[in-house]
Amino acid sequence: MARLVLEEITRSFGDFIATDHISLDIEDGDFLVLLGPSGCGKTTLLRMIAGLLEPTSGSISIDGEDVTALPARKRDLAMVFQSYALYPHLSVEKNLAFPLKIRKTPKAEIASRVRAAAEAVEIAHLLDRKPKELSGGQRQRVAVARALVREPKAFLMDEPLSNLDAKLRTATRRELAELHRKLGATFIYVTHDQVEAMTMATKIALLNNGRVEQFGTPAELYDTPSSVFAAGFLGSPAMNLLDATLTTTDSKISVFAPGLEAVLWHGTTEERECVVGVRPEHLTVHESGVPEAVPTAGIALRGTVELVENLGREQLVHCVIGEARVTVACDRAAQWVVAQQVVLTAPIERVHLFDRASGYRLEWQPEAVSAPLPLSALDAELSAAQSAPTTA
Ligand SMILES: Nc1ncnc2c1ncn2[C@@H]1O[C@H](COP(=O)(O)OP(=O)(O)OP(=O)(O)O)[C@@H](O)[C@H]1O
Ligand SMILES: [Mg+2]
Structure with a gap:
């Protein structure tokens, strides 16, 4: 059981900064996922937490103690490594006992702790086998059990599922989440797989170029991405992101791009280049020439169907809007055909706006979102939103 606090952790390798002033508060019992693309600094950060690599500057504390x-x-x-690092010549039982033996734990206690750990991950029937006689998923469980026997303050895992095939990965993902619930321990888990992050994490720290791009619950990152990077990283198919111009017309704040029109709120704003984001599942496809389909406050995209993919449960309708490509995920009730003219709409509360120069989210007041065309002036919020993203 542990609360881990990272303060301004920076690590450089020569001139290269691998992690850049990373601060995170990991609460006791959290399942924290360090998520981000290859090379963003996840392993470097985890190794510093583990004590395998020294930070260039910054501090780490566990339960209030500076470590x-x-x-x-x-x-x-x-720590559970991607390679599992099991001893090939030792049986599963001896692999599990090893960390206790080197700590000179009494024999009887070793036996009971090995048994308890093996039962927790359901490998008690495999204790006599050698690692090479196990499947990938079983080896992974042995590696977790070997971490369990030590009753550590926290579990650190670096892409522990990446060696498993897709089906086993899904099953093991569920097992790990279940194990976390059962143990109530703190987990810090590295992955570049957003599905793993969304399904297992209680908190996600999304890293980009050595910095925390966003820190929050999976729902927070999905529903209110703090930047274009976060918006594009989480979600499959990815959020549609279109370059556009934010401007004022007839006392209304609106957004324009080829094929795109959006009336957002009453008010005025300085003209600025922005990125409009809308998730595939939040768009509705209409036949073109249906004016009442266009919401009074929201977004409308006019274009042509380019490709329809039937995924069984739903369909993906890929459209060309001006120079952009936009994907809609919808049920299969309606049949859309290639080259058909369509209008895609989404209500205002589903529209995300980002500043194009900085990439940061443009915020507005929640009450302004709930009512169509509210009378509040929003320029102040829009310019105030140009601040740094949350790096909690
Ligand atoms: N010992 C080292 N010397 C020099 N550069 C390093 C060293 N270790 C890591 N780096 C660099 O630091 C950056 C972050 O590496 P890190 O291994 O933390 O990435 P990662 O997010 O774990 O990526 P992946 O998903 O590919 O495992 C990379 O650009 C890497 O090349
Ligand atoms: Mg790594």
């Missing part, structure tokens, strides 16, 4: 200078073995954290 920045403590070596790995004194931190009482268990």
